[in-house]
Amino acid sequence: xxxxxxxxxxxxxxxxxxxxxxxxxxxxxxxxxxxxxxxxxxxxxxxxxxxxxxxxxxxxxxxxxxxxxxxxxxxxxxxxxxxxx
Amino acid sequence: xxxxxxxxxxxxxxxxxxxxxxxxxxxxxxxxxxxxxxxxxxxxxxxxxxxxxxxxxxxxxxxxxxxxxxxxxxxxxxxxxxxxxxxxxxxxxxxxxxxxxxxxxxxxxxxxxxxxxxxxxxxxxxxxxxxxxxxxxxxxxxxxxxxxxxxxxxxxxxxxxxxxxxxxxxxxxxxxxxxxxxxxxxxxxxxxxxxxxxxxxxxxxxxxxxxxxxxxxxxxxxxxxxxxxxxxxxxxxxxxxxxxxxxxxxxxxxxxxxxxxxxxxxxxxxxxxxx
Numbered sequence: 001x002x003x004x005x006x007x008x009x010x011x012x013x014x015x016x017x018x019x020x021x022x023x024x025x026x027x028x029x030x031x032x033x034x035x036x037x038x039x040x041x042x043x044x045x046x047x048x049x050x051x052x053x054x055x056x057x058x059x060x061x062x063x064x065x066x067x068x069x070x071x072x073x074x075x076x077x078x079x080x081x082x083x084x085x
Numbered sequence: 086x087x088x089x090x091x092x093x094x095x096x097x098x099x100x101x102x103x104x105x106x107x108x109x110x111x112x113x114x115x116x117x118x119x120x121x122x123x124x125x126x127x128x129x130x131x132x133x134x135x136x137x138x139x140x141x142x143x144x145x146x147x148x149x150x151x152x153x154x155x156x157x158x159x160x161x162x163x164x165x166x167x168x169x170x171x172x173x174x175x176x177x178x179x180x181x182x183x184x185x186x187x188x189x190x191x192x193x194x195x196x197x198x199x200x201x202x203x204x205x206x207x208x209x210x211x212x213x214x215x216x217x218x219x220x221x222x223x224x225x226x227x228x229x230x231x232x233x234x235x236x237x238x239x240x241x242x243x244x245x246x247x248x249x250x251x252x253x254x255x256x257x258x259x260x261x262x263x264x265x266x267x268x269x270x271x272x273x274x275x276x277x278x279x280x281x282x283x284x285x286x287x288x289x290x291x292x293x294x295x296x297x298x299x300x301x302x303x304x305x306x307x308x309x310x311x312x313x314x315x316x317x318x319x320x321x322x323x324x325x326x327x328x329x330x331x332x333x334x335x336x337x338x339x340x341x342x343x344x345x346x347x348x349x350x351x352x353x354x355x356x357x358x359x360x
Contacts, residue, residue, distance in 0.1 A: 019294075019295065020296060022292050022297055023292040023295035023297070024293075024294050024295075026295065027295070060223060062160075063158065063159055063223050064223075065354065066154050066158065066160075066355050067153075067154075067155045067158065069153070069355055
């Protein structure tokens, strides 16, 4: 059975990882914003959907902190979510 | 205590110390300390060194941070513009400081330094406006466009009124046309810089509590101090209230120190693993 990722946990992890950089309010909205923008409303994400969320996250963050730091944070989200899945 | 905290304390200490030293000159200008130990010439030289070092640090760290924004990143252009604007200010301040130190009569007015300051201010205005545009286009930040627009309108009206009041005597003064143009250019361009900075401040307030907020708060406060100093200068010099010069000195020195602080913070944020 393919691995899935809990949507709520993904949003919470994004918020936790990016909040120190973009602030609590922006961090909270970022998590749900990217999921909403991709139309992902189910409780679980498949690996492709999870990758799409990370790609959107990087795209959104690179404007503020550059590509390499955005990649670093996206990897942190991946590790945290994958470790818990 | 973190390195960031230590740097904050050092900057706060330097800013308050310099402000105290400069402002006490207003009531104690005739005292032995200000007329002999730290006379006008010495204060000018020390002030120039602090400003040159601050602008040099601001330019250096903004440049290092800007290099982290890869080609194709929409934020790369505004960061590069900011870098060039600060380089222009650094060179202009270096020229001005050298002329004030080594020429018997001080720097002429206007001088090549003024031309460079004016050109650099134009670049800084374009940089700040570009940041506002790029940041407002990112989906989850763009929630306050109407408020930012309202700030721009209100501030424009306020600053047009202030400039009109301050610049009317400047325009009517019996001086060479080039002096009039330069005297008017500073406050007008700095007003544009202040408006753009306040708009960007409204956009970046969304980062409240985050590292990015600290960076932008310092950089934009620096630009606002710069604008306040120049507008005040136009008014005070027109009204010949030269005893208030230390207030402008505080504004300019704080401006450059804040720009350096924001630039260092940005560089740490972008480059380090633990921000």
